[in-house]
Amino acid sequence: xxxxxxxxxxxxxxxxxxxxxxxxxxxxxxxRLEADEQTLHGRLLVHNYGxxxxxxxxxxxxxxxxxxxxxxxxxxxxxxxxxxxxxxxLTTAHELADAGYRVTVYAQALPPNTTSNIAGALFLPAGVDxxxxxxxxxxxxxRLRRSWARVEALIGxxxxxxxxxxxxxxxxxxxxxxRWLEIGLPTxxxxxxxxxxxxxxxxxxxxxxxxxxxxxxxxxxxxxAIARGVRFESKVFASLEDVRTLRQTVVVNGLGxxxxxxxxxxxxxxARGQLVLMKPQPLPYILQHGWTYMFPRRDAIILGGTxxxxxxxxxxxxxxxxxxxxxxxxxxAPSLTExxx
Ligand SMILES: Cc1cc2nc3c(=O)[nH]c(=O)nc-3n(C[C@H](O)[C@H](O)[C@H](O)COP(=O)(O)OP(=O)(O)OC[C@H]3O[C@@H](n4cnc5c(N)ncnc54)[C@H](O)[C@@H]3O)c2cc1C
Numbered sequence: 270x271x272x273x274x275x276x277x278x279x280x281x282x283x284x285x286x287x288x289x290x291x292x293x294x295x296x297x298x299x300x301r302l303e304a305d306e307q308t309l310h311g312r313l314l315v316h317n318y319g320x321x322x323x324x325x326x327x328x329x330x331x332x333x334x335x336x337x338x339x340x341x342x343x344x345x346x347x348x349x350x351x352x353x354x355x356x357x358x359l360t361t362a363h364e365l366a367d368a369g370y371r372v373t374v375y376a377q378a379l380p381p382n383t384t385s386n387i388a389g390a391l392f393l394p395a396g397v398d399x400x401x402x403x404x405x406x407x408x409x410x411x412r413l414r415r416s417w418a419r420v421e422a423l424i425g426x427x428x429x430x431x432x433x434x435x436x437x438x439x440x441x442x443x444x445x446x447x448r449w450l451e452i453g454l455p456t457x458x459x460x461x462x463x464x465x466x467x468x469x470x471x472x473x474x475x476x477x478x479x480x481x482x483x484x485x486x487x488x489x490x491x492x493x494a495i496a497r498g499v500r501f502e503s504k505v506f507a508s509l510e511d512v513r514t515l516r517q518t519v520v521v522n523g524l525g526x527x528x529x530x531x532x533x534x535x536x537x538x539x540a541r542g543q544l545v546l547m548k549p550q551p552l553p554y555i556l557q558h559g560w561t562y563m564f565p566r567r568d569a570i571i572l573g574g575t576x577x578x579x580x581x582x583x584x585x586x587x588x589x590x591x592x593x594x595x596x597x598x599x600x601x602a603p604s605l606t607e608x609x610x
Contacts, residue, residue: 273465274465274466274467275436275465275466275552275553275554276552276553277467277552277601278547278550278552278563278565278570278597278601279547279550280547280572280594280597280598280601284547284548284550285545285546285547285548285594286546286547286548286569287545287546288543288544288545288546288585288587288590289387289543289544289546289585290387290541290542290543290544290582290583290584290585290586291384291387291388291541291542291583292384292526292539292540292541292542292581292583293321293322293324293384293396293526293539293540293541293542293576294318294319294320294321294324294384294525294526294528294537294539295319295321295322295396295397295537295538295539295540295578296318296319296321296398296529296534296536296537296538297398297536297538298319298398298400298401298536299319299397299398299399299400299401299405299409300317300318300319300320300321300327300331300397300398300409300412301316301317301318301319301528301534301536302315302316302317302331302334302335302338303315303316303338304338304341304342308509308532309512309513309520310513312517312518312519312520313338313339313342313343313518313519313520314520314521314522315335315338315339315519315520315521315522316521316522316528316532317331317332317334317335317357317361317521317522317523318353318357318522318523318524318525318528318537319397319528319534319536319537320357320397320525321396321397321398321540322395322396322397322540322542322576323393323394323395323396323397324355324356324357324384324385324388324525325356325385325388325389325390325392325481325483325486326390326391326392326393326394326413326416327394327397327412327413327416328356328357328360328416329360329415329416329419329420330411330412330413330414330415330416330419331357331360331361331412331416332357332360332361332363332364333364333412333415333419334412335361335364335365335521335523336361336364336365336367336368339365339368339370339519339521340368342519343370343518343519345368345369345370346369346370346371347370347371347518347519348370348371348372348373348516348517348518348519349365349370349371349372349373349517349519349520349521350372350373350375350515350516350517350519350520350521351365351372351373351374351375351499351520351521351523352374352375352376352506352512352520352521352522352523352524353374353375353376353522353523353524353525353527353528354374354376354378354379354380354383354491354501355376355380355383355384355385355523355525356383356385356388356487356490357385357523357525358374358376358521358523358524359374359380359487359490359491359494360490361521361523362374362494362499363490363493363494363497363499365521366494366497366498366499367497370519371498372494372498372499372500373499373500373501373502373517374494374499374500374501374502375502375503375504375506375515376501376503376504377503377504377505377527379491379501380483380487380488380490380491381484381487381488383487383525384525384526385483385487385525386483386484386487387483387542387544388483389480389483389544389562389564389566389571389573390480390481390482390483390486390564391433391435391478391479391480391555391557391562391564392416392417392420392478392479392480392481393449393478393557394409394413394449396540396542396576410448410452413452413454414452414454417454417479420479420481421479424479427481427485427486427489427490428482428485428486428489429481429482429483429484429485429486429489429567430479430480430481430482430486431479431480432456432477432478432479432480433477433478433479433480433554433555434475434476434477434553434554434555435455435474435475435476435477435478435554435555435556435557436464436465436466436473436475436554436555436556436557437450437473437474437475437476437557437558438464438466438471438472438473438556438557438558439471439472439473440558440559440561441559450474450476454478455476455477455478456476456477457475457476457477458474458475458476459474459475459476460472460473460474461473461474461475466600466601467601467602468600468601468602478555480555480564482566482567482568484566484568485567506524506527506531507531508531509531509532509533511531512531526539538578538579539578539579539580539581540576540577540578540579540580541575541577541580541581541582541583542573542574542575542576542577543573543574543575543577543585543586543589543590543593544571544572544573544574544585544593545572545590545593545594546569546570546571546572547569547570547572548569548570549565549566549567549568549569549570550565550570551565552565552570553565556600558600560573560574560575560576561573561574561593561596561597561600562574563597572593572594572597573593574593575589575593
């Protein structure tokens, strides 16, 4: 018997709050997380950037690995510079402070003015290359697992972190590896021939995944880093020469998309993502349908989206945002017809 249909959103024009866009730090070949003793002439530089559409997802596992690389080189108490104050820089700074280092974050912007604030954010390894071969993919999955454990442990402690039910509709533009659902992190995974959605029958999967409401989570992360003694300095790095002027013997590069120009990495392609934000409505589920997705948050319903490699304008495009809205409207079409009646 078909279960009750899920409640659907009111997507009328008067519900639209705003349209936004951000450049995901998408890197061909995947995340760069490695030690580099050449670039700063013998000082340790640890790269931690290129997380694409999955920086909120991967932050803790990557921060642990970045801190491990620092530990192999420098004793506790050493001064460390972290470049960048988005989710990657803040999480890495937090790990390093916990490991006993004296950390200063240098950044042009902090939350709420980073790309990390634009993210939804669902815990989902999408829009990021998992690695070029099996060994690299194993490393990626290891970081994913450790990130999951760290975020799951924050439920009840960090505001805006919880588990949500995801309706993942089969789509031709599926953006995440099928392995995501096979590695045992999302829980209660079920394959369903007919999801409880209005309109034509749609197959897909239902599962529980972590969700991080960035408007609550990122300020908490920033406060927690400050509470651990992390210092912050406003700084713009125009080139590598600016990085070389830093006094610290250990530098962690968490510049996100900014790492490409500053460190001359041509693999940093970037990928614009656009969202339409609607007035908040109480919907008890997340919808995933390829790059079409809906995340209900307490401040807004996030409607996505786009993944546009090489598009570097941080501005939303009217045509694309109208299409995002109309795609969602037609997805929920039968009942929306009632809304418009
Ligand atoms: C529309 C959209 C939806 C997304 N949804 C999700 C999601 O659901 N789940 C998920 O996990 N991820 C999602 N992401 C991806 C996520 O936002 C990124 O992977 C993440 O924010 C990257 O974090 P970061 O710290 O590397 O970069 P940023 O947040 O961009 O931080 C970079 C930091 O470096 C600083 N900086 C950069 N260049 C310079 C410079 N030259 N000098 C000084 N400072 C500099 C910036 O000021 C900032 O402090 C989404 C992204 C977008 C755009």
